[in-house]
Amino acid sequence: MEKHSHDAVYYGVVNLLDNANIVGAVDVWRCRICRKLFCEDKRWGLTELVSYVGFPELAEDERWAVLVCRTSAGLTWSLVAAKPGKTLPHSCTKELVCDVNVDSDFSVHSISFIEGQGNHRLYLLDDYINRELEIGYEGIENVETRR
Ligand SMILES: [Zn+2]
Ligand SMILES: [Zn+2]
Numbered sequence: 001m002e003k004h005s006h007d008a009v010y011y012g013v014v015n016l017l018d019n020a021n022i023v024g025a026v027d028v029w030r031c032r033i034c035r036k037l038f039c040e041d042k043r044w045g046l047t048e049l050v051s052y053v054g055f056p057e058l059a060e061d062e063r064w065a066v067l068v069c070r071t072s073a074g075l076t077w078s079l080v081a082a083k084p085g086k087t088l089p090h091s092c093t094k095e096l097v098c099d100v101n102v103d104s105d106f107s108v109h110s111i112s113f114i115e116g117q118g119n120h121r122l123y124l125l126d127d128y129i130n131r132e133l134e135i136g137y138e139g140i141e142n143v144e145t146r147r
Contacts, residue, residue, distance in 0.1 A: 006031040006057075008038050012129040016066065018075050019136035026066065026079060028129055029055075039064045039125060041079040056081065064125040067100070067108065068135045069118035077135055082106060082122060092118040 008029035016024045029038040038055040058064065058081050065082040068075060069092050080088050084104045092098045098117045100108045108122045123133055 004033050006036065006038070007033055011037065014066075014125050014128045014130075015132045016077060017132050017134045017136065020134075023075070023135070024077065026064075026125055028064075028125065037064055037126065039079055059083070062086075063106070065106070066123045066125060066133070066135065068121045068123065068137070070121075070137065071116070071118040075136060076118075080122075082124075087111065090120075092116070 008031045011028045011030035013028065014026045015022055016026070025042045027040045027042055029040075030036070031038070036058060038057070040055065062081040062083045065080050066077050067080045067082075067088060067090060068077045069090065071092050073093070076092075078090070082088065082102045084102055084106065086102045088100050088102065088108070090098055090100050092114075093116075096114060096116060098114050099111050100120050101111055102108055102122065106122055106124055108120045110117055110120065119137075121135070121137055123135065125133075
């Protein structure tokens with residue numbers, strides 16, 4: 001692929017649900033030339049539009065994903081660029097830093113056990129464009145059907 005200025009057009013949205021309640025969405029743009037995806041998270045209450053120019057760009061072999069953390073206090077999510085072997089900086093709570101590692105199948109595991117740490121899941125966004133993504137995983141069936 002020759003070097004070019006990305007020409008990104010709106011591609012779709014992934015709606016995030018926590019046990020059927022919408023908790024946010026990720027807008028996805030795609031470059032018309034190289035088909036690279038650009039993502040922007042849209043948390044409920046954050047409405048200002050941002051131009052895709054200046055969006056972070058995926059490195060080689062990276063894929064956009066949502067990292068979900070469930071603690072006893074509830075569920076949080078963040079948009080991340082994931083690839084196997086990569087360490088994702090993460091904090092379960094303000095005080096509790098708990099980086100996670102991406103495995104070869106894009107599942108995640110905490111690097112070390114820390115008292116009170118959350119339970120973590122990673123969902124690849126390109127599997128869910130213009131679909132709903134259920135990130136609440138109280139039931140084991142959600143864990144098993146993660147793609
Ligand atoms: Zn491009
Ligand atoms: Zn966490």
